[in-house]
Amino acid sequence: MAQHYELGKKGEQLAVNYLANNNYEIVERNYRFDKAEVDIIAQKGDILAIIEVKTRSTIDFGNPQDFVKPKQIKNLVKAVHEYVTENDLDVEVRFDIIAILKEKKGFKIEHLENAFYHF
Numbered sequence: 001m002a003q004h005y006e007l008g009k010k011g012e013q014l015a016v017n018y019l020a021n022n023n024y025e026i027v028e029r030n031y032r033f034d035k036a037e038v039d040i041i042a043q044k045g046d047i048l049a050i051i052e053v054k055t056r057s058t059i060d061f062g063n064p065q066d067f068v069k070p071k072q073i074k075n076l077v078k079a080v081h082e083y084v085t086e087n088d089l090d091v092e093v094r095f096d097i098i099a100i101l102k103e104k105k106g107f108k109i110e111h112l113e114n115a116f117y118h119f
Contacts, residue, residue: 011100018111019049027042050094052096053097058102094113098110
C-alpha cells in the first residue's frame with residue numbers, strides 16, 4: 001500500500017482518538033455520497049461535527065488544512081446535507097478540520113472548529 005495512504009489512515013485514527021478523548025461521540029466514518037467522502041461525523045451535545053482530516057509528513061508545501069479545496073468543500077456540504085436529510089436530523093452542523101503533522105517523535109494535532117462552512 002502507498003505510504004501516503006498509510007499516513008492518511010493513521011491520521012484518521014489519531015483524529016478519532018483525539019475526538020473520543022474530547023467527549024465527541026463518533027457517529028460515522030468514511031461516509032460517502034456522490035463524489036464526496038466525509039472522514040468523520042461526530043456529535044458533541046447538540047452539534048454534529050463534520051470532520052475533514054488532513055495529515056501531512058511535512059509543511060514544505062503548506063499546512064495540512066491548506067489542502068482542503070473549494071471543490072472538496074462544495075462536495076462535503078452536499079454530502080452532509082444528504083446525510084442530515086436521510087437521517088432526519090435536527091441538529092446544528094459544524095464543519096471542522098483536524099490537521100495532523102508528523103513530527104520526529106510523534107504527531108501534532110490541531111482541531112480547527114468552524115473551519116470553512118456553517119449552515
